[in-house]
Amino acid sequence: MQKGKIFEERIFKVLTGAACYSLIAILGYIIFIIFRKGFSSLTLEMITQLPSGGYYYGGEGGVLNAIAGSLYIAGGATLIALILGVPAALYINSHLIRYKRTQNTVRYILDSLWGIPSIVYGAFGFTLMIWLGMSASLLAGIITVSFLITPIVIRSFDEVLSTIPIGLQEAALSLGFTRSQTAFKILLKQGFSGLITAILLAFGRGIGDAASVLFTAGYTDLIPANLDEPAATLPLSIFFQLSSPIPEVRERAYAAAAILTIIVLVISLSARYFAKRYSKGNLK
Amino acid sequence: MISRDIQSKFTGSWMLVALAIILLFPLIIGLALLLKSIPLLNNSSLTSLLFSGNWAPNDGVFGFWPFLYSSLYVTILSFIFSAPLCLLAAIYLTEFASDKLIRIMHPVIDILAGIPSVIYGMWGIIVIVPLVGEWLAPLFGITSSGYSILAGGIVLAVMCIPYMLNMLIETFKTIPYGLKEAAFSLGATQWETVKHVLLRKGRPGIISAFGLGMAKAFGETLAVMMVVGNVVQITANPFKAGYPLPALIANNYGEMLSIPLYDSALMFAALILLIVVLLINLIFRYFIIAANQAK
Amino acid sequence: MNTLTAEKTDTFCDIAAQRKTRNESAISIKNLNVYAGDHHILNNINLEIPKNKVTVLLGPSGCGKTTLLKSLNKLTDLYKELDVSGNVFIGADDILNSNHNIPMLRQKMGLLSQKPYPLPVSIFKNIAYGIKLKGVRDKKLIAFNVEQKLKEVGLWYEVKDRLHSSADSLSIGQQQRLCLARGLAVKPQIILADEPTSALDPMSSKIIEERFRELKKHYTIVIVTHILRQAQRLADNVVFMHYGKIVEQGDPEAVLKNPQSQQLKEYLVDGF
Numbered sequence: 049m050q051k052g053k054i055f056e057e058r059i060f061k062v063l064t065g066a067a068c069y070s071l072i073a074i075l076g077y078i079i080f081i082i083f084r085k086g087f088s089s090l091t092l093e094m095i096t097q098l099p100s101g102g103y104y105y106g107g108e109g110g111v112l113n114a115i116a117g118s119l120y121i122a123g124g125a126t127l128i129a130l131i132l133g134v135p136a137a138l139y140i141n142s143h144l145i146r147y148k149r150t151q152n153t154v155r156y157i158l159d160s161l162w163g164i165p166s167i168v169y170g171a172f173g174f175t176l177m178i179w180l181g182m183s184a185s186l187l188a189g190i191i192t193v194s195f196l197i198t199p200i201v202i203r204s205f206d207e208v209l210s211t212i213p214i215g216l217q218e219a220a221l222s223l224g225f226t227r228s229q230t231a232f233k234i235l236l237k238q239g240f241s242g243l244i245t246a247i248l249l250a251f252g253r254g255i256g257d258a259a260s261v262l263f264t265a266g267y268t269d270l271i272p273a274n275l276d277e278p279a280a281t282l283p284l285s286i287f288f289q290l291s292s293p294i295p296e297v298r299e300r301a302y303a304a305a306a307i308l309t310i311i312v313l314v315i316s317l318s319a320r321y322f323a324k325r326y327s328k329g330n331l332k
Numbered sequence: 333m334i335s336r337d338i339q340s341k342f343t344g345s346w347m348l349v350a351l352a353i354i355l356l357f358p359l360i361i362g363l364a365l366l367l368k369s370i371p372l373l374n375n376s377s378l379t380s381l382l383f384s385g386n387w388a389p390n391d392g393v394f395g396f397w398p399f400l401y402s403s404l405y406v407t408i409l410s411f412i413f414s415a416p417l418c419l420l421a422a423i424y425l426t427e428f429a430s431d432k433l434i435r436i437m438h439p440v441i442d443i444l445a446g447i448p449s450v451i452y453g454m455w456g457i458i459v460i461v462p463l464v465g466e467w468l469a470p471l472f473g474i475t476s477s478g479y480s481i482l483a484g485g486i487v488l489a490v491m492c493i494p495y496m497l498n499m500l501i502e503t504f505k506t507i508p509y510g511l512k513e514a515a516f517s518l519g520a521t522q523w524e525t526v527k528h529v530l531l532r533k534g535r536p537g538i539i540s541a542f543g544l545g546m547a548k549a550f551g552e553t554l555a556v557m558m559v560v561g562n563v564v565q566i567t568a569n570p571f572k573a574g575y576p577l578p579a580l581i582a583n584n585y586g587e588m589l590s591i592p593l594y595d596s597a598l599m600f601a602a603l604i605l606l607i608v609v610l611l612i613n614l615i616f617r618y619f620i621i622a623a624n625q626a627k
Numbered sequence: 628m629n630t631l632t633a634e635k636t637d638t639f640c641d642i643a644a645q646r647k648t649r650n651e652s653a654i655s656i657k658n659l660n661v662y663a664g665d666h667h668i669l670n671n672i673n674l675e676i677p678k679n680k681v682t683v684l685l686g687p688s689g690c691g692k693t694t695l696l697k698s699l700n701k702l703t704d705l706y707k708e709l710d711v712s713g714n715v716f717i718g719a720d721d722i723l724n725s726n727h728n729i730p731m732l733r734q735k736m737g738l739l740s741q742k743p744y745p746l747p748v749s750i751f752k753n754i755a756y757g758i759k760l761k762g763v764r765d766k767k768l769i770a771f772n773v774e775q776k777l778k779e780v781g782l783w784y785e786v787k788d789r790l791h792s793s794a795d796s797l798s799i800g801q802q803q804r805l806c807l808a809r810g811l812a813v814k815p816q817i818i819l820a821d822e823p824t825s826a827l828d829p830m831s832s833k834i835i836e837e838r839f840r841e842l843k844k845h846y847t848i849v850i851v852t853h854i855l856r857q858a859q860r861l862a863d864n865v866v867f868m869h870y871g872k873i874v875e876q877g878d879p880e881a882v883l884k885n886p887q888s889q890q891l892k893e894y895l896v897d898g899f
Contacts, residue, residue, distance in 0.1 A: 057523040064424035067417050068437070071497070075440050078447070080456050119442065123575060132350045136395040139347035156621065157355055160613035163544065164358065164606060165551025169605045171602035172361045174585070175368055195361075197353060226340040232346070249446075252454050256448025259553040259578070263585050283450040285556065289453060309447070320439055431707065465843055510744040513702050514806065517738035518757040519730045528756070532747045 059243035059279065079309065089299040095307065099269045104289070104297060111304045114285035117186070118308075121261060121279060122254035124190035125197055129250050132194075134236070134243070140202075141209040142231035155206065161199040167259035169195045174263040187275040189265030196260050197250040204249055208242025209235055210277040235262025241322050248319035252312055258283035282308045348531045358610055372596035380599070385407075387564050394597045396604070398566050402481065402574035406556060407549045409485025409570065414492045415542055422500035423526055443492035453558030456487040458555040461559055469571045476571035479561035484574065487559055488549045496545040503537025504530055534622030543616035553578035577601050651678040653847035654699060659713035659723075661694055661703065661871075668694050670871040672713070674755055676817075676864075681839065683858045683879075686868035687894060692851045695868070696819050699849065700736045701729055717817070734761065737810025738851045739820040743802035745794035746809075750786055753794050753805060757813035776808040780838055800831025807838060817847045824857065836861060855895070859883060867891050 144151045166284035173192030182188050212235060220230045236243070258281070266278025267288070282304060289301035372381070372394065384395030423432060465478025466488075507530055515525040531538070561573020562583060581598050588595040654676035661669040669691045676682050685694040694703070701722050703709045709776060714721045723734045734757070746753050754773045763769055773790070777783040782804045786797070794805060803823065810818065820839075824832035839848060841860055852858055859879060866876040869890045875882055886892045 051522060053524070057521050060523050060526075061424075061428055064420040064428065067420035068424040068429065068433070070417070071421055071444075071493060072436065072440055075444050077441075077459075078451075078490075079443075081455060081458055082451060132354060135343070135347035136351040136354055139344075143344070143347070152621070154351070154355065156614075156617055157358075158535060158608060159617055161354070161358060161612040163547055163551075163609055164361075165553065165578060167551070167553045168361065168365075168582055168602050168606045168609075171581060171599055172364055175364050175599065185522070195357065202354065226337070226344075227338040228343040228347070230550055232343065239495050252446050258448070258450050259582060262582055282449055283377070283554070286450050286454065287558070290558070292455070301454070305451055309451055312446050312451075313443060316443045317439060320442050508744065509705060510740050510742060511746070512705055513697075513740060514744045514746065514809075515756075515899065516702055516705065516730075517700055517733055517736065517819075518809065519760045520756075523732050524760070528748075529746065613697035 050094060054154060065244040073312065079313075082305050082309050083303070085299075085302040086309070089302075089303040090306055091303075094300065094303050096207055098271065103269070105294060111282070111285050111307070112299075113269050113271055114282045114304065115307065117265070117268075117279035118255050118282040120272065121193055121265060121281060122184060122251050123188045124186070125193035125254045126201075126247060126251045128190065128194035129198040130247065133198045133246075134205065135231075137202045137205040137209055138231040138235055141212070141235055142227050144301055145214065145217065156202070158199050158203050158206075165259070166196050166257050167192075167262075170260040170263050182276065184264060184266030184278050185276045186265065186272045188280040189261045189279055189281070190275075192260045192264045193254045193257065196257060197254050200250045200253055201246045203244055204246035205239065208245070209239045212238045213214040241325050244322045245319045247317050248322065252315035252319070255315075256283060256308065256312055258287060275303075282311075358606070362603065362606055365599050365606060368599035369596050369603055372600050374591055375593060382604075385566055389591050389594050389597065392593055394593070394600075396577070396601065398564050399575055399577040399580050400604075401566050401599070402560070403550055403576040403578075405481050405570070405574060406484040406488060406560065406576050407546050409481065410549045411542065411546050412490055413486060413489035414496060414545065417489075418493055418496040418500055418541075418545075419538070420502055422497055423530070425501060426504040426531070427522060427526055441494045441497055444490075445498075449491070449552065449554040450558075452487055452491050453555035456483060456555060456559040460486050464571065472571070474569070474571045477561070477573075479559055479573055479580035480571045481560060481574040484556045484560035484568040484576070485570070487555050488552055491552060491555060492545040492549050495548055496541050499541035499544060500538060502542065503534045506537070507533050536620055540616040540620045543619075544613055547612040547616075550612075551578060551605055551609050553582050557582055577605055581605075636675075640877060652676060653678040653717075654849075655714075655716040656695075656699075657714040657716070658664065658697070659698060659715065660711070661691070661698060662710040663708050668709075668871055669698070672871075674866065674873060674876075676847060676849055678847050679845070680863035681843050681850060681861050682864040682866060683862040684849065684851045684866050685853070685855070685858055685869060685894075688853070689870070690868040691871040692868050693821055696821055696849060696851050698723070699817075699819055700733045700738065702738070704729075730760075734813045735815050736817040736819050737807075737813065737815040739803070739807050739810055739818065739823045741822040742826050743799060743806045745797070745802050745805055748794065749791045750794050750797070750805060751790040753870055754809050754812045757809060761813060766856060772812055776812045779811060779842075780804040780808040780810060781834060798831075800827050800834065803827055803835060804838070807835070811842075815846065817849065818842065820848065820850045822853065825852075825854070855883070867894070 052216065094110040095115065096112055098112050099109035103109040140151060142155055144154070169192055173180050173188060173195065177184070216234060216238065220234050221227070225233070239246045261281050261284065265281060266280045267280050267284060269280070272279045286301050286304045289297050289304065292298055375392070376394065381394060381396055382400065383397050385397045386393050386395040387398060400444050425437060460483045461478035464480055464483045466474050468482070469476035510534065511529050512525050520528065556576055557579040560576060560579060562575050562579055563573035565574050581601050584594070584598060585622065588598055652675040656672055656674040659669055659672040660667070672695060684695060686692050697703055698711060699715055703711050711723060713723060715723045717732060717735050720732055722729065725732060746756060747847055748756070751773055754776055755769050757771050758772055774783060777786065782801060785801065794802065795887065797805060824835050827835065837859065839850070842848060851859065862879040864876065865879045865882045867874050867882065874888050875891050882891070883895065
């Protein structure tokens with residue numbers, strides 16, 4: 049009887065460990081492949097030049113249009129998400145602090161929002177665009193992506209804010225602060241590192257998402273000079289180049305993918321870094 | 333100078349308004365999509381839309397079943413591949429792993445979660461499609477280009493892993509030490525404690541993690557689109573191509589406005605996606621809350 | 628004759644802590660040290676736990692008494708941050724350094740925690756769990772044991788009609804008695820109790836204490852408590868701890884009425 053137990057225990061220890069290590073292996077493999085394929089075609093001009101006329105047939109140029117477009121869209125969308133999301137998160141943690149049930153309901157709905165597929169936002173954005181008489185443009189792209197990333201900003205920031213001890217708020221209120229002042233002066237300060245993490249997460253999502261900008265941002269070889277010009281995005285740029293029948297163009301898709309991966313890696317790692325810094329240098 | 337009171341009231345109201353807008357989002361989106369779908373709904377019955385396999389937009393016939401079928405197939409496959417892996421890894425991380433490993437896994441999971449869909453799709457094309465077409469299919473004596481439901485399932489599985497894993501770890505972490513101590517002192521080994529305490533007590537959390545992971549897989553667009561083949565057909569053979577619902581929308585938005593009712597159809601497809609994913613989220617998340625309260 | 632002395636030359640520890648104890652030890656603790664990082668939770672503990680007597684571990688919070696209790700059946704394994712060294716002999720086996728079959732050694736002791744932790748199964752299965760772990764398959768035997776243990780803790784008549792309903796449906800006092808019965812079902816020689824009544828109402832506390840008084844006829848009992856009157860009521864042997872060291876121990880009459888050390892004097896003043 050005992051032998052069977054020991055055997056079973058050993059097997060599962062091995063199995064579960066193998067599962068764990070294989071996940072690390074999978075990640076390593078993905079990054080390895082992307083970088084290996086991508087770095088061979090990655091040149092400086094890829095990053096610094098716009099595609100020339102013949103770019104999609106193997107001609108000169110780079111993906112600066114997409115890099116710029118993506119940065120603009122992600123940046124603009126993050127800004128909107130902040131304007132809407134930060135006050136919302138602060139509200140949940142300050143004004144609603146006494147209404148536990150409402151708090152929980154709101155968080156429950158927000159969590160469910162986080163799961164909505166980006167293509168739904170894309171379709172909605174497209175509908176909105178037509179209704180407002182806009183054409184595929186930077187602005188339409190920014191608005192659509194902001195729908196996508198606002199729940200992310202709210203919930204991540206909210207997670208951090210909820211760990212701030214209530215005592216701090218109570219102290220502020222008894223000193224004469226209003227609820228809103230408590231929210232902005234105290235919660236925001238205390239949770240600032242968490243805010244940075246939320247911004248990074250949202251930005252990372254915004255820059256990598258394709259389905260939401262597919263219909264709404266359009267595509268162009270130029271860098272948009274104002275809001276109603278179409279904008280190229282890195283994910284779409286990769287996608288279009290990859291579908292090309294010409295091998296050189298496909299190679300360049302890998303390079304663009306490497307660029308995107310690097311951007312996302314930097315964002316993920318710095319988000320985690322800031323999250324850690326929050327838990328260290330903070331009032332406990 | 334605006335008095336502090338008025339200033340405070342203004343920011344206070346703005347906060348409330350911002351929150352209200354965000355909470356109403358799904359409703360607004362749903363309504364808009366519904367409005368756009370009405371022409372289609374007026375044209376054909378709901379059952380024929382959902383369950384007919386006849387997809388001929390040029391003739392004004394829209395049967396969504398092949399797409400729903402593909403979506404379901406690909407989602408279930410991704411579940412089969414990712415769920416056991418995630419469960420085992422989560423158990424290892426919470427019970428057996430060293431601190432060093434845990435510290436490594438955190439960024440690994442974060443990065444996996446942050447990798448954009450298009451990169452997974454690209455990886456799928458480079459690695460998985462040949463794997464399926466040149467390796468796995470011949471093993472079963474089937475010819476396949478590799479662009480298949482199976483390839484879609486595998487890529488989706490990898491994409492779901494970070495989410496499921498995080499949720500599972502969260503679940504396991506909430507199991508009180510006292511319960512594990514009780515099992516230990518009764519003579520249970522570590523693995524027996526996992527079996528009898530962790531998995532039992534964590535069951536609601538585990539089920540929810542699985543459900544939410546599947547919801548995510550159901551809505552995933554780009555990565556699947558790149559490897560699944562995009563052929564409208566209903567087949568039980570996973571080595572053949574499929575055409576999940578999100579891919580339908582993404583691939584055809586260009587033609588949307590040139591064929592009558594096509595735009596309604598695609599908006600209707602988006603509406604289906606919204607409802608399904610939102611429902612799954614609401615149900616499973618409620619499930620966790622209810623299970624936690626029953627204590 | 629075993630006489631025990633506290634280790635360090637703190638103020639009163641050496642001479643003051645000599646009291647005579649019984650011959651037979653159920654547990655023999657030698658040079659037990661527990662660290663959590665730099666924090667020295669248990670400092671060179673040497674202790675004999677006498678057989679078939681109730682030993683009470685007393686002390687202010689943070690003195691390490693719960694950690695000591697948990698070291699006795701190596702529950703410290705669950706806490707990766709703890710660094711444990713030393714020997715704990717249960718009979719001839721050193722549970723801390725044994726290479727084989729710690730689960731079986733653990734079954735020599737039954738644990739009762741501060742809060743009841745019923746397993747997520749039915750009342751019947753809670754008690755049957757330990758029995759089944761021992762390898763018993765006979766259904767009639769298991770059912771007989773379950774009934775017997777429930778009777779031992781005075782729970783049988785309250786639950787006999789709903790043995791298969793979830794253990795969560797019981798009140799806290801009943802759950803604690805259930806956990807006691809569950810621990811007894813593996814037929815341990817020793818019972819370890821970590822503040823077993825602190826979460827209970829006075830009625831249930833009284834019942835648990837009565838059980839302990841009966842159980843000490845057949846089992847060795849080690850109780851951690853901060854309730855001085857409980858110590859007075861139950862103890863045959865009192866061990867007073869302070870900051871990870873044993874400061875005084877011995878007969879409850881002697882120790883509690885005539886404390887020798889300053890720490891114990893202060894503790895008693897606050898407590899009574």
